[in-house]
Amino acid sequence: MGDLRIEKLAIDYGARAVIQGLDLDVHDGEMVSLLGPSGAGKTTILKAVAGLLEPSGGNILIDGHSVRGVPPEKRNAVMVFQKPLLFPFMNVSQNIGFGLRMRGQAGGETARHVDHILALTRLEGLSRRKVHELSGGQQQRVALARALVLKPSILLLDEPLSNLDATLRQRMRELIQTIQSETRMTMLFVTHDQSEALMLSHRVALLLDGRLRQVGAPRQLFHHPADPEVARFFGGKNFFQGHIQNGMYHSDFGVFAVGPQDGNGHLRTATIRPEDIRIVPRRAESSGGLAGRIVKTNFEGSATRIVVACSAGELVVLTSQDGFLPGQEVEVTVPPDKLRLFPDA
Amino acid sequence: MTRSVRRMTGWIVMTAVGLPFGPLILWSFSERWFFPGLWPQAWGLRAWTYIASTAGMQVMAAIGHSVVVAAVTAAIAVAIGLPAGRALGLYTFKGKDLVSVILTLPIIVPPLCVAMGLHLWFIRLGLAETYAGVIGVHLTFCLPYAIFVLWGVFSNYNPEFEAQARSLGASRLAVITRVMLPMILPGLSVAALFAFLLSWSQYLSTLIIGGGRVTTLPVLLFALMGSGDRPVAAAVSLVFVAPAFVALLFSARYVGTRSLTGVH
Ligand SMILES: Nc1ncnc2c1ncn2[C@@H]1O[C@H](COP(=O)(O)OP(=O)(O)OP(=O)(O)O)[C@@H](O)[C@H]1O
Ligand SMILES: [Mg+2]
Numbered sequence: 001m002g003d004l005r006i007e008k009l010a011i012d013y014g015a016r017a018v019i020q021g022l023d024l025d026v027h028d029g030e031m032v033s034l035l036g037p038s039g040a041g042k043t044t045i046l047k048a049v050a051g052l053l054e055p056s057g058g059n060i061l062i063d064g065h066s067v068r069g070v071p072p073e074k075r076n077a078v079m080v081f082q083k084p085l086l087f088p089f090m091n092v093s094q095n096i097g098f099g100l101r102m103r104g105q106a107g108g109e110t111a112r113h114v115d116h117i118l119a120l121t122r123l124e125g126l127s128r129r130k131v132h133e134l135s136g137g138q139q140q141r142v143a144l145a146r147a148l149v150l151k152p153s154i155l156l157l158d159e160p161l162s163n164l165d166a167t168l169r170q171r172m173r174e175l176i177q178t179i180q181s182e183t184r185m186t187m188l189f190v191t192h193d194q195s196e197a198l199m200l201s202h203r204v205a206l207l208l209d210g211r212l213r214q215v216g217a218p219r220q221l222f223h224h225p226a227d228p229e230v231a232r233f234f235g236g237k238n239f240f241q242g243h244i245q246n247g248m249y250h251s252d253f254g255v256f257a258v259g260p261q262d263g264n265g266h267l268r269t270a271t272i273r274p275e276d277i278r279i280v281p282r283r284a285e286s287s288g289g290l291a292g293r294i295v296k297t298n299f300e301g302s303a304t305r306i307v308v309a310c311s312a313g314e315l316v317v318l319t320s321q322d323g324f325l326p327g328q329e330v331e332v333t334v335p336p337d338k339l340r341l342f343p344d345a
Numbered sequence: 346m347t348r349s350v351r352r353m354t355g356w357i358v359m360t361a362v363g364l365p366f367g368p369l370i371l372w373s374f375s376e377r378w379f380f381p382g383l384w385p386q387a388w389g390l391r392a393w394t395y396i397a398s399t400a401g402m403q404v405m406a407a408i409g410h411s412v413v414v415a416a417v418t419a420a421i422a423v424a425i426g427l428p429a430g431r432a433l434g435l436y437t438f439k440g441k442d443l444v445s446v447i448l449t450l451p452i453i454v455p456p457l458c459v460a461m462g463l464h465l466w467f468i469r470l471g472l473a474e475t476y477a478g479v480i481g482v483h484l485t486f487c488l489p490y491a492i493f494v495l496w497g498v499f500s501n502y503n504p505e506f507e508a509q510a511r512s513l514g515a516s517r518l519a520v521i522t523r524v525m526l527p528m529i530l531p532g533l534s535v536a537a538l539f540a541f542l543l544s545w546s547q548y549l550s551t552l553i554i555g556g557g558r559v560t561t562l563p564v565l566l567f568a569l570m571g572s573g574d575r576p577v578a579a580a581v582s583l584v585f586v587a588p589a590f591v592a593l594l595f596s597a598r599y600v601g602t603r604s605l606t607g608v609h
Contacts, residue, residue, distance in 0.1 A: 050512045072511040079512040085505055089527045099513035102523075146513065 002153040002186030010057035033197035036207030050079035076153035084143040237316035256336035274318035276338035289333035372579035392576035422540035426491030434499025487540035498532030
């Protein structure tokens with residue numbers, strides 16, 4: 001069993017409210033990412049669930065029971081911090097066995113559990129190492145192993161990969177994913193990296209300014225953001241203003257057929273992802289797109305980011321084609337089916 | 346630092362520390378040593394036999410008093426210095442600057458003034474000429490040092506280790522004994538060592554508050570020096586610096602500079 005329910009959680013540091021009215025459910029065996037920019041309050045939420053911080057309001061239930069007033073060591077939720085925080089006076093297996101010893105588990109049994117976790121986290125052979133003799137990635141794995149070995153109802157991970165380089169981070173993500181699917185352990189994973197959240201989790205919860213803006217499957221958040229700010233967080237750059245008239249969206253960037261919609265005549269915001277816009281060099285005969293001139297190009301490897309100035313404003317386009325140059329005259333097309341219309345403000 | 350530079354520094358330090366000890370050792374083994382001679386004119390074990398047999402009981406008793414006073418002083422200094430250093434190192438609060446000024450006072454003000462000032466109070470409190478009184482006056486010097494060392498230790502201490510330990514199932518008490526104490530052990534040892542040695546070397550304050558009744562080793566040493574027997578005084582001096590020397594070797598070997606900055 002591993003079930004977490006957060007109800008109307010409110011947390012403040014002194015007079016400053018950091019979290020307000022936050023509701024979140026993490027179901028048994030689920031991996032949920034808590035995604036948000038730096039300073040959004042992600043660590044604060046994890047600490048409250050782990051019992052390291054007293055909320056000012058709301059309730060937290062683990063396996064259906066309120067944990068209000070329950071000290072951290074009695075909660076079946078274990079938190080792994082951003083830094084590995086390995087105890088320097090213990091070797092690797094002593095670090096991993098720390099929690100089991102705190103529970104008063106017998107030495108032989110502890111050793112058996114530790115060996116099993118060492119294998120799971122690919123740390124065999126390092127058990128006698130001193131912690132300062134480990135690489136950053138190894139330290140992070142020991143920190144993970146130290147929590148996994150306790151088999152908590154909920155594992156709370158606070159950006160455990162943020163100090164690693166890109167390759168290592170990718171490997172660790174895969175390791176965490178493998179461990180999660182093998183153990184079916186319920187995990188709440190904090191990150192500020194959207195691709196990490198999208199890749200790792202069953203569901204993503206986006207936290208902006210102390211509030212959950214949208215909770216859902218990775219594809220849902222990415223393709224159907226609830227509001228312009230969610231879209232912006234996932235790299236949305238192009239926002240149109242316009243109104244609906246009989247299934248047509250009349251915007252400053254043109255008129256698009258969007259099918260029947262409610263609220264005829266209402267002002268609505270729409271967005272299109274940079275990679276959904278098509279771009280071609282301008283020719284004599286127009287293909288029916290918007291005319292524009294390239295302001296800037298950024299080569300990003302597999303794609304090139306292009307800023308195009310049209311008469312209605314600038315558009316950001318992401319294309320896999322190379323060869324566009326600043327100053328070049330181009331034509332961009334916005335496919336109406338890729339246009340995402342936000343609900344009425 | 347290159348090896349040769351490091352070696353040279355080592356020699357300079359050794360010489361500076363060793364220089365006063367040469368004559369002391371020579372004195373303690375001399376029978377007769379008059380001024381122009383670079384060397385004692387007659388060698389002998391008189392001084393050492395004297396402090397081992399004739400004055401043996403006196404010396405042993407003085408060592409005993411010194412050890413007890415210094416150990417109790419160090420224990421109290423660390424016991425109070427630990428929470429105080431933790432509060433100063435980890436938290437910000439109003440009046441923190443004032444605390445640091447007050448702590449430096451006994452270090453800046455001459456010990457004589459402190460001891461004289463306290464003497465009147467201690468007489469009234471019945472602490473004059475008692476062990477408790479002597480330990481009390483030693484604490485006025487040892488406690489600030491202990492607090493300063495532990496303040497430094499906790500300034501570099503990451504309390505998140507404790508939060509992590511709690512989350513892994515450690516109770517409040519276990520966090521102190523199984524996490525905090527092992528983490529700060531090097532710095533804690535230095536603080537205890539400082540306090541012990543500072544108390545061990547107190548003379549004036551012991552004499553004033555103890556009134557000659559609490560005969561620690563320095564008190565005996567000065568009495569013997571007053572008697573004008575140079576070889577005996579030299580031998581007692583050597584006994585007196587022995588623990589400091591052992592402590593120096595110990596700290597150089599085990600703690601080094603790392604201890605003062607704590608562990609991350
Ligand atoms: N002990 C504290 N006292 C006062 N304010 C705090 C404290 N800890 C955090 N804050 C503030 O609360 C807000 C949320 O902090 P938190 O550490 O939860 O952010 P985060 O989402 O984890 O950020 P990051 O991604 O940078 O780790 C921040 O604005 C921070 O400045
Ligand atoms: Mg954080």
